[in-house]
Amino acid sequence: xxxxxxxxxxxxxxxxxxxxAAAPAFAARTAxxxxxxxxxxxxxxxxxxxxxxxxxxxxxxxxxGYKVYKEVCSACHSMSLVHFRDLxxxxxxxxxxxxxxxxxxxxxxxxxxxxxxxxxxxxxxxPIKRKGTPADAFPSPFPNAxxxxxxxxxxTPPDQSTLAKAREGGxxxxxxxxxxxxxxxxxxxxxxxxxxxxxxPGDVGSYWTGKGPVPKGGFIAMAPPLADNRVTYxxxxxxxxxxxxxxxxxxxxxASDPHAEQRKQTGWAVMLYLAIxxxxxxxxxxxIWKNVSH
Amino acid sequence: MAExxxxxxxxxxxxxxxxxxxxxxxxxxxxxAALAAWPLIDQMSPAADTLALxxxxxxxxxxxxxxxxxxxxxxxxxxxxxRTPKEIAEAKAADHxxxxxPEPDSARVKAxxxxxxxxxxxxTHLGCVPTFGAGEYGGWFCPCxxxxxxxxxxxRKGPAPKNLVVPDYTYxxxxxxxxx
Amino acid sequence: MSDHESTYVPKTGIxxxxxxRLPIIRFGVDYATIPTPRNLNxxxxxxxxxxxxxxxxxxxxxxxxxxxxxxxxxxxDSVERIMRDVNWGWAIRYVHANGASMFFLAVxxxxxxxxxxxxxxxxxxxxxxxxxxxxxxxxxxxxxxxVLPWGxxxxxxxxxxxxxxxxxxxxxxxxxxxxxxxxxxxEPTLKRFFSxxxxxxxVIFGVVFLHLWALHQSSQNNPVGVLIPKERRxxxxxxxHPYFTVKDGFALVLFLMLFSVxxxxxxxxxxHADNYIPANPLQTPPHIVPEWYLLPFYxxxxxxxxxxxxVVVMFASIGLLFALPWLDTSKVRSMRFRPAMRWFFIILLxxxxxxxxxxxxxxxxxxxxxxxxxxxxxxNLNSYLWLTRFLTxxxxxYFLVITPWMGLRExxxxxxxxxxxxxxxxxxxxx
Numbered sequence: 001x002x003x004x005x006x007x008x009x010x011x012x013x014x015x016x017x018x019x020x021a022a023a024p025a026f027a028a029r030t031a032x033x034x035x036x037x038x039x040x041x042x043x044x045x046x047x048x049x050x051x052x053x054x055x056x057x058x059x060x061x062x063x064x065g066y067k068v069y070k071e072v073c074s075a076c077h078s079m080s081l082v083h084f085r086d087l088x089x090x091x092x093x094x095x096x097x098x099x100x101x102x103x104x105x106x107x108x109x110x111x112x113x114x115x116x117x118x119x120x121x122x123x124x125x126x127p128i129k130r131k132g133t134p135a136d137a138f139p140s141p142f143p144n145a146x147x148x149x150x151x152x153x154x155x156t157p158p159d160q161s162t163l164a165k166a167r168e169g170g171x172x173x174x175x176x177x178x179x180x181x182x183x184x185x186x187x188x189x190x191x192x193x194x195x196x197x198x199x200x201p202g203d204v205g206s207y208w209t210g211k212g213p214v215p216k217g218g219f220i221a222m223a224p225p226l227a228d229n230r231v232t233y234x235x236x237x238x239x240x241x242x243x244x245x246x247x248x249x250x251x252x253x254x255a256s257d258p259h260a261e262q263r264k265q266t267g268w269a270v271m272l273y274l275a276i277x278x279x280x281x282x283x284x285x286x287x288i289w290k291n292v293s294h
Numbered sequence: 295m296a297e298x299x300x301x302x303x304x305x306x307x308x309x310x311x312x313x314x315x316x317x318x319x320x321x322x323x324x325x326x327a328a329l330a331a332w333p334l335i336d337q338m339s340p341a342a343d344t345l346a347l348x349x350x351x352x353x354x355x356x357x358x359x360x361x362x363x364x365x366x367x368x369x370x371x372x373x374x375x376x377r378t379p380k381e382i383a384e385a386k387a388a389d390h391x392x393x394x395x396p397e398p399d400s401a402r403v404k405a406x407x408x409x410x411x412x413x414x415x416x417x418t419h420l421g422c423v424p425t426f427g428a429g430e431y432g433g434w435f436c437p438c439x440x441x442x443x444x445x446x447x448x449x450r451k452g453p454a455p456k457n458l459v460v461p462d463y464t465y466x467x468x469x470x471x472x473x474x
Numbered sequence: 475m476s477d478h479e480s481t482y483v484p485k486t487g488i489x490x491x492x493x494x495r496l497p498i499i500r501f502g503v504d505y506a507t508i509p510t511p512r513n514l515n516x517x518x519x520x521x522x523x524x525x526x527x528x529x530x531x532x533x534x535x536x537x538x539x540x541x542x543x544x545x546x547x548x549x550x551d552s553v554e555r556i557m558r559d560v561n562w563g564w565a566i567r568y569v570h571a572n573g574a575s576m577f578f579l580a581v582x583x584x585x586x587x588x589x590x591x592x593x594x595x596x597x598x599x600x601x602x603x604x605x606x607x608x609x610x611x612x613x614x615x616x617x618x619x620x621v622l623p624w625g626x627x628x629x630x631x632x633x634x635x636x637x638x639x640x641x642x643x644x645x646x647x648x649x650x651x652x653x654x655x656x657x658x659x660x661e662p663t664l665k666r667f668f669s670x671x672x673x674x675x676x677v678i679f680g681v682v683f684l685h686l687w688a689l690h691q692s693s694q695n696n697p698v699g700v701l702i703p704k705e706r707r708x709x710x711x712x713x714x715h716p717y718f719t720v721k722d723g724f725a726l727v728l729f730l731m732l733f734s735v736x737x738x739x740x741x742x743x744x745x746h747a748d749n750y751i752p753a754n755p756l757q758t759p760p761h762i763v764p765e766w767y768l769l770p771f772y773x774x775x776x777x778x779x780x781x782x783x784x785v786v787v788m789f790a791s792i793g794l795l796f797a798l799p800w801l802d803t804s805k806v807r808s809m810r811f812r813p814a815m816r817w818f819f820i821i822l823l824x825x826x827x828x829x830x831x832x833x834x835x836x837x838x839x840x841x842x843x844x845x846x847x848x849x850x851x852x853x854n855l856n857s858y859l860w861l862t863r864f865l866t867x868x869x870x871x872y873f874l875v876i877t878p879w880m881g882l883r884e885x886x887x888x889x890x891x892x893x894x895x896x897x898x899x900x901x902x903x904x905x
Contacts, residue, residue, distance in 0.1 A: 053739045081554050085346045103346055135346035158751070162554065165742055166750035201760070256750070259557070259564045266565065267738025273326055274731045280319040281724040287312045288716050292512065316716075323723070333562030334537055341541075342559040 048171055048250055053268075056261055057254055062093035064233050065251025068244050071231050073160060076152060076222075078140035081161035082255050084112035085134040091261045093254065103134040115139050153193040155221035164249070164256040171253040173199065178245035181224040185215050194219040349474030351466065354410055362426045364415060367461070367473055371415035371423055373434075377445060382408055384432060385446035395457045399446040402460050412473065413447045414461055419454035434458070478690075480504050509711035510718050511696035513893050517587040518694075518718075519725035520580050526726060527577040528682065532675050534570040535619075542622065544668035546661045549624035550752040568741040569733075574616050575744045576733050578767035581609060589798075590819060592807030593695040599799040601692065604685040606795045608678055613768065615674040618667040625749030626759045632659045632667070634762055638775070641782040658755065698893050699807030710893040761836065769833030770826055774869070776837050777862035779852055787866065794873045801873055803881030811887040815880050822872045825865045832862040 049058045066087065069079070087094045088102030099105040112132035117139060121128045132139070142148035149156040164170045177199045184196035187210020196204070202218015226244045233239055254260070350367055352374060357363045362375040377385070385399040403411055417424050422438035429435030430451065431444035441452030448457040463473040482503040484490040493500055541560050543552035556563035585605070588594055594602035621632045636659060640650035655662030693702070702710045712718070736743065744766060748759045764772050771788050778784035794801075809816045837859040840847075847856030854860070 081551065081558065083343070083346065085342070086558070089342065101345070103349060133351075135343075162750040166747050168747050263564060263568075263738055263741070267734060270734050270738060271731065273322075273329075274727055274734060277319070277322045277326060278724065278727040278731065280315065280322050281720065281727050283315045284319040285720045285724045287315050288720050292712065292717070319720075319723075333565050334533065336561045337537055337563060337566060338540065339561050341555070341561060341563070343555065344559075 048246070048253070050171075050250065050253060050260065053264060055264070057091070057093075057250065059093060059095075060235055060237075061247050061250045062254055064231075064235065064237060064243075065247040065249070065254075066093050067231050067233065068226075068248040069160070069251055069255075072225050072244075073248065074138065074141060076141055076148070076157040077160045078142070078148075078157075079138040079160040079255060080140055081137065081159075082258075083135065083137045084108050084132060086255075086258055087111060088134065089258065091254075091258055093251070105134070108134050112136060153221050157222070160252055160255065162256045164253040166256070170256075171249040174252055175245050175249040177220075178224075178226055178249070179242060180217075186210055188215060190219060193221060195221070195223055349472060351470060351472050353470055355469045357410075359409070367414070372461070372473060373411070373413045373415040373426070373447075373458075375411045375413070375426075377409050377411055381432060381445040385444060388431075388444055388446070388448070388450075391450075394449050395455070397446075397448060397457055402446050402448075402457075404465060407465065410471075411445075411447060412460065412463055412471065414459040416459070417441055417454055418449065418456040418458065419452070424458070478504065478508055481507055505690070506715040506719075507713040508690060509702075509707050510714045511694055511702060511893055512710060512712045512717075513696050513698060514694070514718065514721075515697055516721075516725055517583070517591075517697075519722045520584040520587065522722035523580045523726055523729050524577070524584055525682070527573060527580055528675065528678060531570065531573050531577060532679070534566050534573065535672070535675065537566055538570055539672060542668075544622070544665050546624060546664055546753070549622060549664060553623045565737070568737045572733065572736045572741060572744060574619065575736070575765070575767065576729075577612065578616070580729070581612065582767070585609070586823065588695075589822075590809050590816075591695055591697060592699055592802070592804070592809070594799045595802060595804075595807050596799070597692040598688075598695060600688040601685060602799055603796060604681055604688055606792070608681050608685060609795075610792060611674055611678045611681065613771075615671060615678065616765065616767070618671040618674070620765060621664065621667045622671060623749060624664060624753045626751040626753055626757075627746045627749040627762070629659060629753035629755065630758050630762050631764055632663060635764075636663070638785050638788075641785045643782065660755075695807065696893055697808060697810065698890060699810070700889060700891065700893060702893055706892055763834055766830065766834075769831075770829035771833075773829045773833035773858075773862045774866050776833075777859060777866050791866075791869060794870070798873060798877070801877050803878050804884070804886070805881075806886040806889055808889075811889050812880075812884060813887065814884050815876075818872060818876050818880065821868065825868045825872075829862065829865045829869065832858045832865065837862070 049055055049061070073079075085102040085108060086092055088099060088105035088108035089095060092102070094105060094107045094111075095102075096105055096107070102108055112134050115132040115136075115138075116129040117132045117136050119128055119130050120126070142151060145156050158166075164174060167173045169176070177197060180197045180199040181195060182198070184190050187208060188196060188204060189207045189209070190196050191207075196215075196217065197220045198215065198217035200218040200220040203214075204218060205214045207219075208214045226241045226248075228241055229239050230241075230244060231239050237243060257263075347368075350365070350372075352365060352372075354374065354376075357374055357376040359376050360378050360381075362373055364371045364373060366372070382399070389398045399408075415423050417436040417438065419436065419439055419441050422436050424434035424436040424441070424443060426434060429442035431442055433443040433445045433447060433450075435442050436452065436454065439453050441454035442450050443454075443458055444450050446457075447460070449455070461473050463471045466472050480500055480503075482493075482500040484493045484499070489499060492498070538556060541552065541556045541563065543549055553567065556567050558564075560566075588602065588605070617631075617635060621628045636650060636653050639653060640646045642649065651657065653663075654660070655666060696702075746763065751759075763769065771791060774791055775784040775788040778787050804812065804815070806812055809819055835858045837857065838853065839858050840854065840856045841858055841861050842856055845856050847854050849855070850860065852859075
């Protein structure tokens with residue numbers, strides 16, 4: 001029997017696959033502590049609705065998440081790439097089909113008008129504060145990164161515009177981190193202004209004097225930001241820590257990938273088209289190659 | 295030549311069915327390519343941030359009588375002129391003059407706000423910015439090719455074919471307009 | 475085929491007029507009807523797939539450049555603006571970013587096909603050499619393109635890769651400063667990378683043209699690997715159109731389906747999350763890795779204890795490909811008839827895959843966690859460092875030892891005289 005190139009490649013893939021399959025089996029032995037952001041922890045009601053190729057955002061959740069962001073996160077974190085108009089754009093938390101132009105959406109206008117935006121007076125040239133418009137980006141809590149670091153014990157709170165896609169695990173990581181604050185295990189020395197969180201990436205080896213292996217996780221400068229009833233939801237959802245964490249994680253996922261729904265919908269149409277084209281091309285191929293020995 | 299080879303193998307009865315398959319596959323491929331081209335074309339249309347700035351709100355109390363304030367609107371100058379009663383009278387009187395682009399003054403301002411004339415400050419000839427308060431008609435004078443506009447922004451003399459454009463705008467309050 | 479006679483007959487007066495002055499239609503028709511070995515399998519469709527990949531990258535790239543700002547202060551935000559505000563910007567940018575991965579996937583398969591069926595051997599050395607040039611240009615283009623979004627991985631990847639040049643004795647530091655346009659990767663580096671990233675694909679396009687010219691001069695290889703004499707052309711070849719246009723087209727659609735899965739359903743799966751953090755020259759990400767397609771070379775670089783030695787080995791690993799046509803001593807092209815060599819080839823593929831695997835891990839990480847292997851020289855035997863070294867040794871051994879030696883020592887299976895000999899058709903039924 002003669003091997004073909006295809007079989008050679010298949011053999012190579014099988015050999016590689018076997019070795020890969022064996023690797024986690026070895027790794028699993030040390031997995032008592034959390035090993036990664038996504039394992040084992042689920043948001044309050046199972047998976048996020050936006051996960052998977054057909055997932056869509058839950059508008060109510062996004063609206064609640066915006067409230068958590070606005071009232072909790074935005075005190076320290078900037079989100080400078082997101083604009084008020086994005087909230088009313090298709091796929092956004094406050095999208096209303098009545099207002100094709102998100103600038104006309106009254107909810108968006110009201111939210112924008114809530115904030116004061118730095119501007120220059122058009123006649124005098126003086127720096128002024130004016131009411132926000134839908135075209136404005138979310139205001140930053142600090143004028144620059146140095147000021148942000150100085151006010152937060154030297155650690156700059158990261159901008160949240162791309163946070164969910166800038167972290168392995170995305171929304172699940174954010175949810176896990178927010179839910180992950182706990183008392184440090186005995187023997188772990190936590191410095192002032194630091195908080196132990198098993199989900200935060202880091203190496204606490206040099207602060208560990210306890211028995212057994214070094215605990216997973218790291219020290220994060222952010223104090224636990226959420227508490228029960230930290231916000232009051234407009235839709236009367238009970239504001240537990242888990243609920244707030246899941247909602248804000250979903251909102252941050254949307255903020256970092258606002259066209260995700262459009263992308264997936266387009267994707268299904270493209271896949272359907274390609275499947276039909278593949279069938280037609282294959283039929284054409286069979287017709288042309290019929291009666292040709294090769 | 296290629297078809298000859300294909301058809302050499304094809305039986306007569308199957309001819310039309312096979313041709314149909316090839317045509318369908320080819321048409322589907324061409325159609326798909328055309329659809330795929332759309333995003334590449336549409337990306338050049340104004341982006342969401344550009345559209346967001348496309349309407350502006352302006353506080354008319356910043357303009358004093360007889361003056362003009364220029365703000366940027368959609369990348370072009372927007373003239374906001376507070377006309378004196380004399381200028382309004384001149385504009386109305388000229389309604390029946392021999393206009394190149396006939397339009398009454400009343401159609402160029404909002405009723406009850408005749409003193410405020412809001413125009414796109416772009417000459418309808420080739421897009422230069424006309425100069426305020428120059429020319430024979432008390433309106434604007436375009437330095438590029440000498441077009442002259444009256445106190446209603448209508449073309450009176452020179453190569454420009456149309457009156458200065460009045461953008462869409464509405465009064466939000468007595469002193470506040472939303473343009474665009 | 476060089477002696478393929480033109481079959482084009484201009485029909486109308488305008489066609490005759492044009493044909494005498496610029497025989498462009500004749501050129502197109504002759505290429506479309508070129509006699510092509512009838513036994514080409516689906517591995518031969520990747521040439522056409524690669525042509526489309528190049529076109530997709532150039533078209534989407536030109537469009538992205540209309541919105542991108544090549545400046546350290548604005549590059550990151552301008553890419554995000556493309557993704558958020560530009561009409562279809564997210565689709566175009568995801569196609570371009572994943573397109574690079576798809577391009578490399580296809581080129582690796584294309585190269586593996588060439589290795590397996592001996593497509594680099596006489597008289598086709600020039601096709602292979604030009605292909606190697608294209609591969610090098612692709613790696614340079616991809617690297618510089620990855621720098622443009624100016625995320626953390628972009629920036630620190632650029633730092634690490636440009637610093638390789640600094641390892642060259644005597645002139646290295648001078649070259650490094652020259653390439654970076656300063657004493658570190660910064661604004662000037664980004665601007666020149668953008669300029670070159672825009673230029674190089676057109677250079678690739680030109681070399682692709684030469685690659686095709688050489689291909690049609692020395693005729694296509696085929697799975698059996700025998701040359702097709704002129705008198706056998708009628709039996710053993712088919713005109714390229716419609717037989718292979720439709721076959722390539724079908725494979726292309728399947729490839730586009732894979733492409734679309736990445737673009738629309740997992741657009742960031744092949745990238746690194748850290749690249750969505752704006753570049754910060756004051757803080758290096760904990761784990762610098764290049765894109766997946768460069769990982770094997772990155773592994774070889776780190777496997778060598780000496781900095782300059784690592785650079786030499788990495789470039790030598792690609793340089794070997796250029797020498798391959800003269801390292802191979804076998805008279806038989808296709809590994810179909812070289813059963814022993816085939817196994818060495820399969821191991822090479824596995825080795826290459828695991829070199830990439832090593833490149834994604836820290837060198838001192840244990841391969842098998844929890845097992846404390848013996849130390850050897852500068853590292854633990856149970857570490858990615860030593861695994862990388864063994865794999866690198868095999869990679870070099872394959873080209874420098876196994877290929878020349880096997881060609882002299884092995885006994886190949888009987889090779890059919892012609893592409894469509896009876897022996898072959900039996901084999902085809904099984905395959």
